[in-house]
Amino acid sequence: MIGALLAQRARRDGRQLSMWVVGTAAMAGLGYVGVVSSFATEQERAALLAAALANPVILLFRGLPSGAEEATFIIFLIFPWLAILASMMSLFLAVRHTRGDEEEGRGELVAATPAGRTLPVIATAAHGIIANSALALLTAAAFVAVGLDPAGSLIAGGAAAAVGVTFLGVGLLAAQLMRTSRGANALSVWIMLTTFLICGFGNAIGTPSDDLTRMESSWLTWLSPFGWGENVRAFSDNLLWPLLLCLALGGVLSATAILMASRRDLGESFVAERLGRASATPALSTSTGLAWRLARGGALGWAIGGFLVGVLATTLATVVEEIGAENPSVQEMINQIAGVGDVDQATLTTFFTMLGVLAACAGVQVICRARQEETRGTAEIVLAAPLARVRWLSGYLVVAFVVVLIVVGAAFVGAAMGIASQDSSWHLMRDALVTGSGQAVAAFVFAVTTALIFTLTPRLTIPLGWALIAFATVLGLFGPVFGLPDWLVHLSPIGVAPIVSGDEIDARGLWWLAGAVIVGALAALSLMRQRELAPAE
Template identity: 55%
Template sequence: MTAPSRAVALAGQRLRRDGVQLTLWIVGAAVLAAATYAGVQSAFGSDDARRSLLAAALANPVILLFRGLPSGAGEGAFVAFLIVPFLCLLAALMSAFLAVRHTRAEEESGRADLVGATSAGRMLPVAVTLLHGAAANTAFAIVVALALIAVGLPASGAVVTGAASGGVGLVFLGFAAVAAQVFRTSRAANTAGVSAILLAYLVAGVGNALGTPSDDLQRMESAWPAWLSPFGWAENTRPFSDDTLTPLLPALGSALLLGLGALASSRRRDVGASFLGERTGPAEAHPALRSPTSLLWRLSGGAVLAWSAGAVLAGLLSTTLGSVIEEIGAENPALEAMLARMSAAEGSLEQGILTTFFVMIGIFAACAGVQGIVRVRQEELHGTAEPVLAAAVGRERWLGAAVVVSGIAIALVLTAGVAGASLGIAVSSGEPDLYRSAAVAAGGQLVAAAVFAALTALVFVLAPRATLPLGWGLVATAAVVGLFGPVLGLPDDLSGLSPVAAAPVPVGDGTDIRGLWWMIGTAAAATVAALTLMRRRELAPGG
């Protein structure tokens, strides 16, 4: 078999394996882009409403930490301000997971040895993975552009939007491919990739927040930190305004260098080896590792701390921005109405802001909870579950330990969010009633996050192979509905299907319980079913 034939065969294998996942990433991004345009027309249909919101963002630059780069009040430019960073985020995550899945994860599972036993060589699998990822990002860019053109936006801006998101995806495709050469496990490589993505997102936000606004408060010129981040490069293409592709040149250059680095690194190490070896553990285990619960906590504790750190920051912003945005909302009825939908009609705008941020914190908590369940699936896949179950540990007790760890993780993340909110109230001399509001919002999100963890546990028992895609897919879908539902103008009945959006919220001096009872019932029923059915389920290391 010739080298081109081997490459085609490997590419076909990757395409068959990734077809469903890539379709969900790409089509989901396109639907989000098109729906954002429809939402802007509904919620910010007038030029005055869009100008007012942009002026609010530029007058209070900390808002830009979580949005794009303002480039004008036109419909297209306003859509780009809302959606470009999130499209880039989706492309980056898609690319990073793809790169690790076909490199380091293949080596962990032993499948890379089978490929290496042929005449493929060491570099070909990495090279094909990079080409496969480049094709996926090209498809991502094209489909997003077509979606924006289909809703009536100018083709030039749509093409720039697609190119910007695809360019960011290429950068992190190369970064994750290098991380897969450096780290010993796919978990470490994925963690490095996601951490780099979130850091780059934050650096771009800081650069935008520190930028120079125009006199009419409709446009922001990024400060230098934004130019250190692929997200900053993408946002400075300014779709539907300047429509320039020049800022993407650093992205293409970085992607090329990282790809070449991954290829060169693959030649200098053995299959299964890494440039950073695993740490040598102690000769004897700590007494705290005598139970499956403590062992799982030891394996998951670092990730929980990371989610908790994000929750503290979001909680702090939830109460320090409230008074500022309340003043803005009085001048922008569209913004006030959107925020009111996320709390309740009787609630104050400050409560609406707090509720909005606690939706984000609830998503962090759900991620921490799902990650705890996904961890046992990874232990099963890697064969490390067998030594635990060979001891006096039943299968239901093993899964029960994961459920307990997930519950602790959820509670810790939300407690961190309340702590951040309380600090913000104390620093900004906010209303004392906001302490109660933060506690109520956190309690509601705790129930919502428990639903995700319980459903993921049930999927783990019934369909082990679907644990990762379904567990994270449920969280991702709920996050889009919860965070973008009001912007997209989604019906309340549809938004209510997302646990993070249906969670109880503070309303004045009371509480709107919303979907509390059905969420408690769902979480309890799924947990009991998972633990009961686990007694009859055999280990499925490769299935």
């Protein structure tokens, strides 16, 4: 029976998991190319590590320094992002095949067979372990392919996958606690982000070595699975026992989830849903108001992220300028990403490119919510009223645009507060307004593209919508560092959004981005008029 369940999951997830696994391995291989081209000598790498240890805020978003050798330096730069990709793959997989299946009715069908209620959870755990094993092997193969030590490569890939197994357990447990897949995914992602920041803070307050190329973690780092993965120190110490902590915690969380699944009724949860209002607000009398009600919780989370990006964009400019004066390679790398020469502007542009990714995620999430409403049958109830399908989808598009503007607006507030706290020049606020507005238009492109996918191939809405963001992020944010040609980088909307260079505003791809938004929105609404509701598979 478990073999049949695994086969069914493999058929459903083949394309999605392939994108996660191959994308993670590609980032590992391209990371090597970027490091070799930007930090060719050990002196340059040692200088960056010394600057990072002298300004610990940088360690919030990087790994644990373990030396200036080429391989260890690559792990310092990209391991946290490899672990994040493995974690997101795992927790989304866990929720999709447990709470998600219950919401869509598949869980009840499977529970009516000899599989019962617990075997599907066991099969999901096994499926997640297999996916993480594939990720570990392919990531290790990418490192070996670029000439790194095979043993260290395997340990590096295994460390990222071990963190993924931990969050597989987190996702399974969250699916038992929360009543909806949206709530379970939100809880899992917040736990992931919190532990990521705990690891970063723990590294930042650690003890540096005398030569400023290695950092010993503080006790705080050991409270995070990301810290366990980083303390493996691949290509340096190659420790294995921290991996056992990740696997043990993932096993305990998974076993707890299996036990909880056996103790609750199908469709119920251990955390009760909040009671609704006795009467609906006037806003819920419209389909757009309903779409906003469904999206507002996620909008708040993305807005918090946008605010933090805005703060960092302006407060770290001085730090980066100091580092760039000592190590020109750092300034060169920032300028490659940003496309401008001024350090302050380049730093702000780099962070606001990340803002474009956050805003795009927020907009795509809203459109994906329309697909979820369709598969759960609630959209059919709404459309049974005198409401045209075009108007229904347009409500989600409007809300997606509003959410994007909220996220970007929160970044503007954060940027202003950062400037005020640093007593910096307010010319950066103009740069923030121009760059942020451009990234908002880029985020609109992702929203309308996902809406177009929703009308053409509804079943691919969620996987393809998120995959486009991941692909565009690699091209637009990391492409210049990886040495990709400009024409390829400019295929990403976030990579071709307007920027400020000196005193001039460079519109870059603003007009084709705006045109894509208009044409995409009109095409999606026109096609929605012609298609019927499409249930889940």
